[in-house]
Amino acid sequence: MDISQYLEIFIDESKEHLQTLNDQVLILESEPENEDTINEIFRAAHSLKGMAGTMGFKRMQRLTHDMENVFSEIRNGKMNVTADLVDVVFKCLDALEVYVSSIQETADEGTEDNDEIISLLNGCLGSGSKQESPAEQPKAAPAETKPASSSDTDKMKFKQMAIADFERNAITEAQATGKHVFGATVYVQESCILKAARAFLVFKGIESIGEIIKSEPSVQDIEDEKFDFDFSMFVITEKSGEDLYKAVMDVFEIEECVYEEISLSDAPVVEEAKKEDVKDTAKTSENTGEDTSKKPDKKPAGKPVVNRSVRVDIEKLDDLMNQVSELIIAKNGLVSVGAVEGNSQGFDEQIEYLERITTSIHESVMKVRMVPIESVVNRFPRMIRDLSKKLNKEMELIMSGEETELDRTVIDEIGDPLMHMLRNAADHGLESTLERIQKGKPQVGTIRLNAYQDGNNVTIEVSDDGAGVDVEKVKASAIRKGSITEEQAAYMSDKEAVDLLFMPAFSTAEKISDISGRGVGLDVVKNKIEGLGGDVEVVSKLGEGTTFIVRLPLTLAIIQALMVEIRNEKYALPLNSIDTVVDVPVSEVRYVQSNEVINLRGTVIPLIRLDEILDCEPAESDSESLIVVIAKKGDKQAGLVIDNLIGQQEIVIKPLGKYINIPRMISGATILGDGEVALIIDSNTLV
Amino acid sequence: MDENAVSVENKQYIVVKLDDEQFGIEIGYVDNIVRMENPTRVPKAQPYFLGVINLRGEIVPVMSLRLKFEMDMKEPTSATRIIIIKTEQNAKLGIVVDEVREVVTLSEEDVEKNAFDSSKEEPSSLTGVGKYGETLISLLNIASLLNDIDSD
Numbered sequence: 115m116d117i118s119q120y121l122e123i124f125i126d127e128s129k130e131h132l133q134t135l136n137d138q139v140l141i142l143e144s145e146p147e148n149e150d151t152i153n154e155i156f157r158a159a160h161s162l163k164g165m166a167g168t169m170g171f172k173r174m175q176r177l178t179h180d181m182e183n184v185f186s187e188i189r190n191g192k193m194n195v196t197a198d199l200v201d202v203v204f205k206c207l208d209a210l211e212v213y214v215s216s217i218q219e220t221a222d223e224g225t226e227d228n229d230e231i232i233s234l235l236n237g238c239l240g241s242g243s244k245q246e247s248p249a250e251q252p253k254a255a256p257a258e259t260k261p262a263s264s265s266d267t268d269k270m271k272f273k274q275m276a277i278a279d280f281e282r283n284a285i286t287e288a289q290a291t292g293k294h295v296f297g298a299t300v301y302v303q304e305s306c307i308l309k310a311a312r313a314f315l316v317f318k319g320i321e322s323i324g325e326i327i328k329s330e331p332s333v334q335d336i337e338d339e340k341f342d343f344d345f346s347m348f349v350i351t352e353k354s355g356e357d358l359y360k361a362v363m364d365v366f367e368i369e370e371c372v373y374e375e376i377s378l379s380d381a382p383v384v385e386e387a388k389k390e391d392v393k394d395t396a397k398t399s400e401n402t403g404e405d406t407s408k409k410p411d412k413k414p415a416g417k418p419v420v421n422r423s424v425r426v427d428i429e430k431l432d433d434l435m436n437q438v439s440e441l442i443i444a445k446n447g448l449v450s451v452g453a454v455e456g457n458s459q460g461f462d463e464q465i466e467y468l469e470r471i472t473t474s475i476h477e478s479v480m481k482v483r484m485v486p487i488e489s490v491v492n493r494f495p496r497m498i499r500d501l502s503k504k505l506n507k508e509m510e511l512i513m514s515g516e517e518t519e520l521d522r523t524v525i526d527e528i529g530d531p532l533m534h535m536l537r538n539a540a541d542h543g544l545e546s547t548l549e550r551i552q553k554g555k556p557q558v559g560t561i562r563l564n565a566y567q568d569g570n571n572v573t574i575e576v577s578d579d580g581a582g583v584d585v586e587k588v589k590a591s592a593i594r595k596g597s598i599t600e601e602q603a604a605y606m607s608d609k610e611a612v613d614l615l616f617m618p619a620f621s622t623a624e625k626i627s628d629i630s631g632r633g634v635g636l637d638v639v640k641n642k643i644e645g646l647g648g649d650v651e652v653v654s655k656l657g658e659g660t661t662f663i664v665r666l667p668l669t670l671a672i673i674q675a676l677m678v679e680i681r682n683e684k685y686a687l688p689l690n691s692i693d694t695v696v697d698v699p700v701s702e703v704r705y706v707q708s709n710e711v712i713n714l715r716g717t718v719i720p721l722i723r724l725d726e727i728l729d730c731e732p733a734e735s736d737s738e739s740l741i742v743v744i745a746k747k748g749d750k751q752a753g754l755v756i757d758n759l760i761g762q763q764e765i766v767i768k769p770l771g772k773y774i775n776i777p778r779m780i781s782g783a784t785i786l787g788d789g790e791v792a793l794i795i796d797s798n799t800l801v
Numbered sequence: 802m803d804e805n806a807v808s809v810e811n812k813q814y815i816v817v818k819l820d821d822e823q824f825g826i827e828i829g830y831v832d833n834i835v836r837m838e839n840p841t842r843v844p845k846a847q848p849y850f851l852g853v854i855n856l857r858g859e860i861v862p863v864m865s866l867r868l869k870f871e872m873d874m875k876e877p878t879s880a881t882r883i884i885i886i887k888t889e890q891n892a893k894l895g896i897v898v899d900e901v902r903e904v905v906t907l908s909e910e911d912v913e914k915n916a917f918d919s920s921k922e923e924p925s926s927l928t929g930v931g932k933y934g935e936t937l938i939s940l941l942n943i944a945s946l947l948n949d950i951d952s953d
Contacts, residue, residue: 279922361947372820436858439858440858443858510943641867684841727844728844729844729845768858768859768860769860770843770853770860770862771853771859771860771861771862771893771894772862772888772892772894773852773862773864773892773894773947773950773951774843774846774847774853774862774864775847775850776843776846777844777845778843780843780844783841783853784859785855785858785860789855790841790855791840791841791852791853791854791855791860792841793841793843
């Protein structure tokens with residue numbers, strides 16, 4: 115059977131389950147008695163096993179199965195959660211992640227059997243509980259369906275369904291009006307992958323001829339695929355049993371359907387039989403450590419409601435985004451036409467209307483693309499725990515603002531830089547436990563990750579309460595590496611010195627560990643973040659800690675820009691990096707080390723002649739004053755000399771395409787209202 | 802000869818002109834042909850790139866085949882066209898030519914592959930020379946042209 119089409123879903127869901135497992139096991143480590151957590155873990159492990167089995171990933175299934183056994187024992191109160199056990203489970207989760215990533219890359223789980231982990235898991239079982247049969251088969255489903263198929267009466271599982279009072283009333287009423295009431299049990303083929311979908315079709319088919327008054331498992335559980343290969347129900351219908359049978363068997367991949375007209379006198383007897391039966395299954399499943407059969411029953415009622423969401427291919431969203439972009443361009447076109455004609459009031463109104471619509475469509479589309487940063491940061495607690503053990507430092511991670519949303523493209527890229535900063539904080543930032551005690555600080559170091567939205571930006575702060583950056587040490591290291599001279603170091607402000615950390619191949623750590631300190635690090639972080647249109651800044655106080663502040667734009671695709679003219683070419687300057695625009699008489703331009711500067715309200719700002727940088731033709735005549743756009747980047751400023759201001763405009767950023775070489779200062783292009791292309795100047799690279 | 806004819810593959814080429822020389826571009830590469838429009842200059846790009854144009858909302862870099870072949874620049878005329886090439890990676894590239902003539906079908910027999918000395922060091926910018934009636938058509942090797950641009 116071709117399963118490739120399900121692979122994507124499988125990978126997504128496996129990752130989700132693994133994330134849940136990681137989170138919950140972390141909680142379990144601190145609260146070993148938490149029953150909700152244990153149940154949650156068990157559920158996730160069970161689903162994972164089922165999925166791996168369906169997809170035919172035997173090794174992955176085997177490993178999950180053994181892990182599930184351990185949790186089954188814990189859940190049944192036969193084992194206690196110990197630190198060793200948690201370590202083994204984490205190892206197991208890591209191994210499962212390896213399987214999933216291998217499947218993602220090659221559609222194959224690889225050949226690693228992870229026997230070691232399995233024997234560790236079984237070791238846990240052996241030491242914690244009395245007995246466990248290792249020869250037991252991973253799949254309990256066949257064992258369970260076999261006795262069921264032995265005789266027809268056994269198959270009629272609906273006979274074991276309890277009938278509540280109101281259902282009883284409904285049945286009596288129906289029978290009084292001459293309708294038939296059937297009990298039916300439907301068996302889905304075991305090779306069927308989309309059980310829930312088949313079940314749904316069965317329900318739909320039956321509902322076309324009658325009414326389902328009760329089903330077991332519940333409809334919600336069936337929709338969530340929380341059933342094995344059969345489900346039972348009571349149906350009230352005017353049609354005959356044969357019609358019912360036909361309606362069910364019309365659905366593809368249905369193995370069998372058994373039904374019988376029921377009369378109420380049977381019910382109480384049946385109810386007792388059911389109790390016994392459950393006891394039986396409970397017994398057998400305890401023996402095997404496997405209880406798929408009663409799992410739906412054991413579901414706590416307070417199960418979280420399924421997210422009302424759909425998975426959408428990111429490409430489709432991109433398409434939608436492009437179309438919105440087109441709409442904005444078209445709108446800009448109309449605006450410019452309107453500006454020329456400009457006398458019809460109705461026209462202006464319509465344009466304003468269009469502008470409102472495009473803006474709100476744009477916002478909605480952007481919102482669809484927004485993903486909470488939670489999806490990136492949720493793996494960090496686990497990482498810090500591991501680091502804490504590895505570095506032998508006590509530390510905790512406090513995260514806040516995980517619900518802050520960022521554009522999908524940014525989310526995909528931001529994980530590594532953040533991880534780098536956290537590792538950095540854990541390794542270099544925090545002192546060793548002993549040192550902390552000596553300094554009179556709390557023994558446990560704290561790392562904070564805080565995210566929040568700030569206007570059109572999202573700010574993520576990573577801070578630690580460690581030793582802080584030793585400015586003198588940084589300077590000394592930079593001098594030693596020849597990055598700066600001693601004179602430069604002497605005149606350097608503390609802030610500038612701290613910024614040296616972002617220079618390539620810079621590391622102050624004396625020891626190189628495998629966590630960080632190889633010198634590839636902060637410069638890469640900085641590049642990546644700047645590549646996303648953001649910036650990063652360090653604030654540090656010696657002895658008190660260090661904070662990295664990352665600012666990221668909310669969206670990448672559409673920005674506000676200042677349109678300028680240089681000679682007869684139009685360029686766009688992103689508005690968020692512009693401070694002001696000033697007119698400067700040529701006579702006020704001064705020279706520092708033969709570079710042009712201006713003095714703006716007491717600040718000396720270097721001038722950058724954009725026409726020279728952009729290889730424009732020389733100006734025909736010297737004007738008496740310069741139009742200077744003051745661009746900023748952090749604390750630094752630069753004056754960009756332009757010929758003409760056109761105005762502010764919302765622009766859509768487009769890539770320049772392949773093949774053509776693009777200088778670093780051009781970050782993309784945009785299409786103007788008249789269809790012309792204007793290049794976007796990234797002033798961050800110039801300042 | 803006849804036994805060859807069975808395996809002969811016919812290929813279609815768009816015939817374009819630079820001055821008096823005719824070049825053929827395999828039709829599979831051609832996405833579109835548009836009228837010459839004024840490209841936006843991109844500073845510090847390769848010298849034979851004229852800039853970028855807006856092709857229905859997509860930004861497409863445009864190069865001059867004349868400049869690439871180290872011929873003199875020529876003012877665009879009403880016959881000047883931009884051939885939009887679509888590569889395997891779905892990237893687009895515009896090639897400015899003086900004129901687009903016609904589409905011809907050449908069978909393998911009509912193509913002289915060895916017209917160029919293969920001992921030449923540079924990878925050939927032509928795949929061969931096609932004979933179409935009395936005229937000769939230099940068949941452009943688009944793949945090597947794109948490689949060439951990539952390495953610049």
